[in-house]
Amino acid sequence: MTVDAGRAQNLTDLMRDSAEPLIDEWVGVVAALLRGRSTKTELEADFREFFAALLPVVGSDGKDIGGPEFTDLRAFLEEYSRSRVRAGFTPTETASSVFSLKRVVFDLTESSDDPQMFRQLMAFSGLLDALGLLTFESFARVREEIIREQSEQLLELTTPVVKVWEGVLAVPLVGTLDSARTQVVMEKLLEALVETGSEHAIIDITGVFAVDTQVAQHLLKTVVAARLMGAECIVSGIRPQIAQTIVALGIEFGDIVTKASLADALRHALRREGVDVVRSEIA
Amino acid sequence: MPPRSEGPEELPITADDDVVRVRQLVRTYAQQTKLSLVDQTKLVTAASELARNTLIYGGGGFARVEEVSDGRRAGVRASFHDEGPGIPDLTLALADGWSSGSGLGLGLSGAKRLVDQFDLDTEVGRGTVVTVTKWKR
């Protein structure tokens, strides 16, 4: 697949004329690189689209990649990177798919010693570098999106039990509680009560969007279990809309101590511990 | 927040996580429809109860959520569908504190109190559909 040396050639025309063998070769190289994790058919479909978007901008050296004539290409690469992230490919593997086209095109023009062609190839190389870096950027952006999604879910999973004072534990519940998570948190709290010998536990639900009967049931069970262990639970941060919902559901919190805020709950617990919190006048 | 959606949206209910997802979808619709915070919380809580019943007693199914209008006001409607055993004694099931399992027995009756419209369609051996609507005030 080489061209007659000596004849002045335009790289765009050359690539258009050799589109089929070029794509074929490119797919082959990348398929080998990815060791079968993408089928040739999948790659071919992607690369055909890429190639079609690329042809009109061959001749550019990639410095104007933010421009309007690159809109299609940028959109394609963004989507390509997105699908690669989701499929578990590394950024290097993704960018390499783009860089691989260089070698294939270089091979095609191997025997050309036309200085004109050489200059075009240099520009093309710059263009593909810029496009490869673009996939890196898209890749990073998409990965950030995914991480953000996951950390939101994680936040719901990791609810810390903290010791706020000698003898007083607090656990802030955050986000959307499902029964499994509430149960885990409640178990952790009971364990921590034993470990630390604390007699007070504050369960703060300021960050909870909704309390349904199952979450309430876990709360009630925890309070009863804690009581059997000689500890008192205080539920704080019941916002007005949650209070109204709990009442409408018909849930009875009985003689459980509830406080408007975590601070109120702490003050209550400390008083029970025999600690008096007074504001001191600083002269 | 996901983009504003047209028409009803459906989500499967086959695992515990799905209950959370349904709740979040209902919440999105409630926010889009600009229900008050109290009404959002009430509707989401009702959805949570019904989705869990679909999962636990109905053996799984799906939820459908949509924005509705009665000409005067907008609202959010959510329905919960299963092809489980159905509810043989509705009076009992709707009684406060009765549970055939180990729940508080306040899900159905509570959900009914939390919404503006509550329809229960059930047939033994065929399944259950519960539809709730909350109107914007």
Ligand SMILES: Nc1ncnc2c1ncn2[C@@H]1O[C@H](COP(=O)(O)OP(=O)(O)O)[C@@H](O)[C@H]1O
């Ligand atoms: N989708 C359903 N299919 C079959 N039975 C149901 C369904 N939903 C509720 N039930 C019955 O109604 C009872 C009351 O439900 P509910 O008020 O939510 O209380 P709980 O979930 O605490 O049992 C359940 O225990 C169950 O027997």
Ligand SMILES: [Mg+2]
């Ligand atoms: Mg229930």
